Amino acid sequence: MATGDSAAQDANRFIVLEGVRKSYPGAGAVISDFNLSISRGEFVTLLGPSGSGKSTLLMLLAGFEKPDAGAIVARGRNYVEMAPKDRNIGVVFQDYALFPHMTVAQNVAYPLRVRRMASAERRAAVERVLRLVQLEDLAHRRPAALSGGQRQRVALARALVFQPDFVLMDEPLSALDRRLRDHLQVELKHLHAKLGVTVVYVTHDQDEALTMSDRIVVLDRGRVQQVGTPEDVYARSANLFVADFIGESNRLDGCIVARRGEEATIRLAGGREMPCRPVGSLNVGDRATISVRPENVRLELEPAPEPEPDHGLPATLVEAIYYGDHARVVVSLPEGGPLTVRVPANGAAPAVEAGRPVRISWDASLARAFVC
Numbered sequence: 150m151a152t153g154d155s156a157a158q159d160a161n162r163f164i165v166l167e168g169v170r171k172s173y174p175g176a177g178a179v180i181s182d183f184n185l186s187i188s189r190g191e192f193v194t195l196l197g198p199s200g201s202g203k204s205t206l207l208m209l210l211a212g213f214e215k216p217d218a219g220a221i222v223a224r225g226r227n228y229v230e231m232a233p234k235d236r237n238i239g240v241v242f243q244d245y246a247l248f249p250h251m252t253v254a255q256n257v258a259y260p261l262r263v264r265r266m267a268s269a270e271r272r273a274a275v276e277r278v279l280r281l282v283q284l285e286d287l288a289h290r291r292p293a294a295l296s297g298g299q300r301q302r303v304a305l306a307r308a309l310v311f312q313p314d315f316v317l318m319d320e321p322l323s324a325l326d327r328r329l330r331d332h333l334q335v336e337l338k339h340l341h342a343k344l345g346v347t348v349v350y351v352t353h354d355q356d357e358a359l360t361m362s363d364r365i366v367v368l369d370r371g372r373v374q375q376v377g378t379p380e381d382v383y384a385r386s387a388n389l390f391v392a393d394f395i396g397e398s399n400r401l402d403g404c405i406v407a408r409r410g411e412e413a414t415i416r417l418a419g420g421r422e423m424p425c426r427p428v429g430s431l432n433v434g435d436r437a438t439i440s441v442r443p444e445n446v447r448l449e450l451e452p453a454p455e456p457e458p459d460h461g462l463p464a465t466l467v468e469a470i471y472y473g474d475h476a477r478v479v480v481s482l483p484e485g486g487p488l489t490v491r492v493p494a495n496g497a498a499p500a501v502e503a504g505r506p507v508r509i510s511w512d513a514s515l516a517r518a519f520v521c
């Protein structure tokens with residue numbers, strides 16, 4: 150039905166950026182031809198190295214910067230010409246930006262004051278949101294008397310209190326220590342599920358992006374490298390940049406010598422042939438780089454003395470690094486290396502005899518081959 154369809158389409162196109170370009174004087178093009186549709190209620194993360202244009206995209210959405218070209222439409226309205234204050238967007242930045250002379254409750258009430266909400270209504274809204282972020286007992290403290298995590302929760306409450314159409318967060322957890330960050334990641338995720346608010350989140354931390362997002366937009370130098378679910382970008386990386394930036398990956402160079410649909414054979418520098426999964430149009434004779442994750446490499450510590458031909462790669466043990474729950478075993482290969490294998494630690498650090506001959510192998514589908 151037409152109305153149902155268009156409602157569904159509206160929900161899928163809650164925020165739309167089309168052909169967005171932005172340059173700064175002296176910095177050249179910072180965002181080139183950026184296209185993205187965000188659904189209502191989605192948690193979308195812009196992930197990329199420092200300088201890739203993540204904050205610039207948030208500034209464009211918030212209205213603190215104007216695109217040189219392209220359209221930004223949110224809730225069916227043209228945002229490019231709309232003043233920041235009319236956009237009804239909540240923002241949370243890394244450095245909290247709380248008013249030091251105001252209490253927690255006053256900080257959180259501030260956006261409601263600006264919007265001239267009546268004081269009884271304001272008090273109720275502040276109470277509700279402070280309960281939501283579990284700060285109701287600290288309502289009368291000033292920011293200086295709070296921990297980093299508590300301050301960031303105040304900033305979050307302040308961004309949510311006026312029921313924004315969507316919330317922009319720029320590296321909100323990056324100033325916090327690891328443990329607190331992990332905790333707040335889960336809290337934020339729960340809060341998002343509970344409120345169903347649309348979030349555009351910025352981080353350079355791939356773990357954070359993987360844990361929190363419905364979809365991840367991987368950026369490099371202002372260009373989208375891949376858009377997909379956390380599983381898409383991790384397990385089905387579209388190119389070498391994404392494979393290297395998200396998680397850890399081992400790379401080996403070679404030349405494609407056979408291709409049968411989803412499977413190909415690559416001849417590595419030393420002449421050995423290994424199976425792989427070609428990504429995109431890779432043909433026989435093309436130079437390629439395979440990327441295989443440490444957990445997808447099989448390690449045989451005691452390889453049979455006369456293995457079947459072309460079964461894996463002979464390698465030499467270099468060292469094992471113990472991480473408690475797992476270990477990383479580093480091997481060297483005649484074709485280059487080192488190469489890292491992730492193995493479960495099973496309660497003990499693996500005893501590794503450096504220099505020992507071993508063999509590694511992998512399933513074709515887990516070694517992705519890219520044009521290089």
Ligand code: ADP
Binds near residue numbers: 173175176179201
């Ligand atoms: P990120 O948030 O991914 O680290 P930014 O969007 O902050 O990236 O910056 C992208 C690029 O634009 C960087 O090269 C940065 O130096 C440049 N840049 C950002 N803001 C300005 C500005 N106001 N004036 C000039 N150059 C800027």
Ligand code: MG
Binds near residue numbers: 203204205319
């Ligand atoms: Mg930034």
